[in-house]
Amino acid sequence: SAVISQKPSRDICQRGTSLTIQCQVDSQVTMMFWYRQQPGQSLTLIATANQGSEATYESGFVIDKFPISRPNLTFSTLTVSNMSPEDSSIYLCSVGGGYGGYTFGSGTRLTVV
Amino acid sequence: DAKTTQPPSMDCAEGRAANLPCNHSTISGNEYVYWYRQIHSQGPQYIIHGLKNNETNEMASLIITEDRKSSTLILPHATLRDTAVYYCIVRNDSWGKFQFGAGTQVVVTP
Numbered sequence: 709s710a711v712i713s714q715k716p717s718r719d720i721c722q723r724g725t726s727l728t729i730q731c732q733v734d735s736q737v738t739m740m741f742w743y744r745q746q747p748g749q750s751l752t753l754i755a756t757a758n759q760g761s762e763a764t765y766e767s768g769f770v771i772d773k774f775p776i777s778r779p780n781l782t783f784s785t786l787t788v789s790n791m792s793p794e795d796s797s798i799y800l801c802s803v804g805g806g807y808g809g810y811t812f813g814s815g816t817r818l819t820v821v
Numbered sequence: 822d823a824k825t826t827q828p829p830s831m832d833c834a835e836g837r838a839a840n841l842p843c844n845h846s847t848i849s850g851n852e853y854v855y856w857y858r859q860i861h862s863q864g865p866q867y868i869i870h871g872l873k874n875n876e877t878n879e880m881a882s883l884i885i886t887e888d889r890k891s892s893t894l895i896l897p898h899a900t901l902r903d904t905a906v907y908y909c910i911v912r913n914d915s916w917g918k919f920q921f922g923a924g925t926q927v928v929v930t931p
Contacts (some may be wrong), residue, residue, distance in 0.1 A: 750908070800865075804849075809855065809870060812866075814864050
């Protein structure tokens with residue numbers, strides 16, 4: 709299965725600023741997914757990122773707040789914009805599909821102060 | 822994709838089998854059952870998946886009822902390192918995304 713490297717692993721940010729999270733995969737993948745996990749909660753899908761097309765966002769998530777780039781088949785970024793304390797969460801990227809399972813990165817733990 | 826229902830928590834004694842139930846009564850014929858677990862502060866880890874036949878791998882066994890409306894994940898000999906949140910997910914395997922439910926918090930005690 710694919711190996712995912714996510715950066716940064718954690719960060720503490722000031723409200724009103726933005727943070728870009730990177731997801732690097734060791735093999736080419738068609739679909740990448742971004743999830744948010746708020747404290748004590750399950751994972752919530754933010755968007756699906758396919759190379760060469762705009763990301764598809766789930767209900768409750770908008771591009772202005774969570775812009776996503778997918779410049780090639782091994783890399784994607786998620787930006788959390790104009791952050792508030794409510795954005796404090798773990799953000800995870802995931803790849804895979806088909807008849808196998810999905811692989812998840814170890815996540816980015818974001819604290820907004 | 823069909824929704825799943827799991828108990829919020831379970832305790833299990835170390836060395837004993839852990840049987841984790843999942844209800845997916847609205848599952849359709851082309852939807853697979855996946856199990857993942859998330860150990861604290863880590864990303865979710867794939868355990869096993871199946872369509873209608875029982876499946877076994879080095880981590881666990883998956884038992885799916887004949888009507889496919891429910892399934893059970895079996896950890897044959899639970900260890901303390903199996904303490905985690907276990908997620909049962911139903912998905913059409915030809916394409917698409919995972920939607921996670923609340924999962925079951927499993928605590929393995931000595």
